[in-house]
Every structure is written in structure tokens, then in C-alpha cells.
Amino acid sequence: xxxxxxSDQVMVPAGFSTSLSGIYDMPCDEKxxxxxxxxxxxxxxxxxxxxxxxxxxxxxxxxxxxLPSPASSxxxxxxxxEVVNTxxxxxxxxxxxxxxxxxxxxxxxxxxxxxxxDQEKAKKQFMQYCSNNEVLTCFGVGFRQLKPKKKNxxxxxxxxxxxxxxxxxxxxxxxxxxxxxxxxxxxxxxFPRSYYRCTTAACGVKKRVxxxxxxxxxxxxxxxxxxxxxxxxxxxxxxxxxxxxxxxxxxxxxxASFxxxxxxxxxxxxxxxxxPYFHNQTVVPSFDFNSTTTSTNSSSPYTNLxxxxxxxxxxxxxxxxxxxxxxLLQDMVAPPQMRKEMKEEQLDQKV
DNA sequence: CGACTTTGACCCGCGC
DNA sequence: GCGCGGGTCAAAGTCG
Numbered sequence: 150x151x152x153x154x155x156s157d158q159v160m161v162p163a164g165f166s167t168s169l170s171g172i173y174d175m176p177c178d179e180k181x182x183x184x185x186x187x188x189x190x191x192x193x194x195x196x197x198x199x200x201x202x203x204x205x206x207x208x209x210x211x212x213x214x215x216l217p218s219p220a221s222s223x224x225x226x227x228x229x230x231e232v233v234n235t236x237x238x239x240x241x242x243x244x245x246x247x248x249x250x251x252x253x254x255x256x257x258x259x260x261x262x263x264x265x266x267d268q269e270k271a272k273k274q275f276m277q278y279c280s281n282n283e284v285l286t287c288f289g290v291g292f293r294q295l296k297p298k299k300k301n302x303x304x305x306x307x308x309x310x311x312x313x314x315x316x317x318x319x320x321x322x323x324x325x326x327x328x329x330x331x332x333x334x335x336x337x338x339x340f341p342r343s344y345y346r347c348t349t350a351a352c353g354v355k356k357r358v359x360x361x362x363x364x365x366x367x368x369x370x371x372x373x374x375x376x377x378x379x380x381x382x383x384x385x386x387x388x389x390x391x392x393x394x395x396x397x398x399x400x401x402x403x404x405a406s407f408x409x410x411x412x413x414x415x416x417x418x419x420x421x422x423x424x425p426y427f428h429n430q431t432v433v434p435s436f437d438f439n440s441t442t443t444s445t446n447s448s449s450p451y452t453n454l455x456x457x458x459x460x461x462x463x464x465x466x467x468x469x470x471x472x473x474x475x476x477l478l479q480d481m482v483a484p485p486q487m488r489k490e491m492k493e494e495q496l497d498q499k500v
Numbered sequence: 501c502g503a504c505t506t507t508g509a510c511c512c513g514c515g516c
Numbered sequence: 517g518c519g520c521g522g523g524t525c526a527a528a529g530t531c532g
Contacts (some may be wrong), residue, residue, distance in 0.1 A: 327504095328503080328504060329504075329505055330505090330506075330524070330526090331506095331507085331523070331524060331525080332505090332506075333522065333523070333524095335519095335521095335522090336520090338520065342522085342523095344523070344524075346524095348504090378505085425530075481519095482515080501532105502531105502532100503531090504518105504529105504530080504531080504532105505517105505528100505529080506527100506528085506529070506530090507526100507527095507528090507529100508524080508525105508526100508527095508528105509524100509526090509527105510523105510524080510525075510526100511522105511523085511524080511525095512521105512522090512523085513520105513521095513522090514519105514520090514521090514522105514532095515518105515520090516517105516518090516519090516520105
């Protein structure tokens with residue numbers, strides 16, 4: 150199978166961005182039965198909870214042409230309200246039959262609530278991220294309920310995170326090493342779904358990759374689980390993603406891997422190696438993680454992830470030095486406005 | 501030879 | 517109970 154680096158993903162026509170669209174939230178099954186979530190499940194389609202996520206997917210988070218300025222980078226109110234609203238069903242712990250069970254359930258309730266809080270946090274942060282980054286389509290912060298095993302009937306919740314990317318190839322290189330362990334034909338889709346598992350021992354992270362039947366140019370990647378190890382791709386040991394930082398919403402229940410930050414790192418790296426290749430490519434605009442709008446003391450690795458990783462690429466007056474120093478990121482990561490400013494700055498310096 | 505992919509078989513949950 | 521579909525296993529094949 151063809152492999153690609155993340156740079157393949159971000160090299161999309163102007164007006165499109167590596168896309169993430171709308172967050173889905175997966176309701177917990179009240180009965181604790183397993184639920185293998187399909188694509189429709191992830192979108193929340195056919196489920197009776199809150200506003201339809203499918204509706205969210207129909208609307209780009211931000212218009213492709215309208216770069217969000219710091220002032221306008223807040224999550225749109227309409228989105229915020231929908232994202233923050235939690236489905237009514239999950240973790241509603243109201244029924245118990247005995248005192249011990251009640252105690253257990255109470256603990257589970259607390260844990261679940263904490264998880265939900267983390268998830269809420271993650272959602273907010275993620276929406277902020279989407280809003281700030283012209284993300285067109287994102288869908289997925291949630292938990293998958295694993296099938297209860299007979300020996301261990303305890304419910305397990307695996308964090309899941311899915312997003313869509315425009316890519317010619319299915320399997321995108323996110324820095325981790327994956328082994329394909331299965332492929333299945335998907336109903337109502339001409340494209341098969343591939344199953345990958347992190348090759349690192351004791352790391353149970355999985356990912357599913359499938360091509361959208363609606364838009365064959367779109368690849369849907371679903372991550373499941375938390376990496377328990379640093380990203381193996383840490384050239385020169387410069388930016389190794391810590392396990393905490395490499396996961397999403399992991400404060401309470403761990404988190405699924407998230408590609409974007411590392412993608413930028415790879416983009417930056419490959420930019421240096423493949424400069425001619427990236428010529429005139431405009432990608433990944435506007436990464437402005439406003440520290441004033443983002444909680445920095447959050448226990449969520451999600452927050453730290455963005456703050457620590459993304460800020461390396463935040464175009465700001467001070468970071469323009471970074472662009473200058475490397476001399477090759479300008480076309481790549483800087484939004485048009487930023488490129489213009491940098492150009493002007495360079496002209497000023499020449500004068 | 502090790503790492504990885506392919507692919508048919510198998511398991512399990514769910515709906516009817 | 518049965519069939520369907522999603523997910524996983526594992527043997528065989530491929531590749532560097």
C-alpha cells in the first residue's frame with residue numbers, strides 16, 4: 150500500500166484545507182452493552198441526542214476565504230452551544246439496586262463525569278482549534294465502548310477521534326509505525342476499510358482508514374486509544390511527542406492520537422527537504438492559539454498538546470523570525486495576510 | 501530474516 | 517435462531 154507523509158494531506162488546493170469537520174459525540178450506552186460505532190454512529194446520525202451533528206457537517210466551520218482574525222477566532226456561538234451541549238443519555242447514573250452497587254456506580258458516575266468534563270474541555274478546545282484554522286470538516290472527539298469481555302465485564306472506554314482529510318493516498322504517515330491487521334469491505338461504499346495497529350509493544354492504539362464514498366478524495370481516519378510511548382519519529386530528538394502530549398483529552402480517560410500538531414512538525418521538516426515540491430503551495434493557514442482564550446492550566450493534555458506543539462508555528466510578530474530563519478515556510482504555513490506582512494517586513498529590511 | 505501486507509476465516513453483537 | 521455487518525485473527529505471501 151502506498152504510504153504518504155502528512156505533507157500529502159496538507160497539499161490541497163487553495164481554498165481547501167486539511168479538513169476536520171464538526172465534532173461528533175458518541176453517546177454512552179446506558180445498558181453498558183457494546184456498541185461498535187460505524188461511520189453513521191460517529192456522525193451521530195440516527196441517534197436521538199441533541200442537535201444533529203450531521204447538520205454541523207454540512208456547514209464549514211469557517212468560510213474558506215475568511216481567515217479568522219484573533220478577534221474573530223472565537224468559536225462561533227452557534228457551534229459552541231451545540232458542541233458544549235452534552236447528549237442527555239451518557240452516564241446518567243440514576244438507577245441502582247444495592248448499596249454496594251450503588252457505591253460502585255457512584256464511583257463510576259464520578260469517573261464518567263470527570264471524563265465528560267475532560268471531553269467537554271477537549272471539545273471546546275478542539276472547536277477553538279477548528280475555528281482558528283479554517284478547518285472545514287472535523288468530526289470526532291468521543292469514546293468508543295469496547296465490547297465487555299467475559300473475563301472482564303468492566304466496561305472499557307476507548308477514546309476515539311476521527312477526522313477527514315483530503316488525500317490521494319489512504320494511509321498517512323503520522324510519525325507512528327502502524328501495522329495493518331485487517332481490511333474489510335464497507336457496506337454501501339466501494340472503498341474498503343483498513344485496520345491498523347500501532348506496532349509498538351504494549352501500545353494498543355488502533356486506527357481505521359477508509360475513503361469516503363461520497364467524496365473519494367476524502368480519507369476518513371479514526372484513531373482509537375492512547376499511545377503509551379513517544380512518537381518514534383523524532384529526528385534529531387528535537388520534538389518528541391510525549392505520550393501525554395500525543396494524546397487527546399486524556400486527563401480522565403486518555404485520548405486518541407491527534408495528527409495535526411505533529412503534521413506541522415513534519416511539514417516543517419519536509420518543507421526543508423522538499424522545498425521545490427512545496428513551492429506555491431498554500432496550506433494550513435492561521436494557527437493562532439490565543440493564550441488568553443485557551444486555558445493553560447488545564448489538566449487536559451489536549452490543551453498542552455496544542456500549546457506546546459502548535460505554538461511553534463504560530464505566526465506572530467515574534468515568530469516571523471522563525472519564518473525568516475528557515476526561509477522556506479512562508480508559502481507554506483503562513484496565511485496570505487501573514488505572508489504579505491512578512492514580505493513587507495523583508496522589504497523594509499532591505500531598505 | 502524480520503517487518504509488513506494480504507486475505508479468508510472466525511467471533512460477536514444486533515436486528516428481525 | 518438466523519443472517520448481516522463490523523472487527524479481529526492468523527497463516528501465507530511479499531519486500532527490502
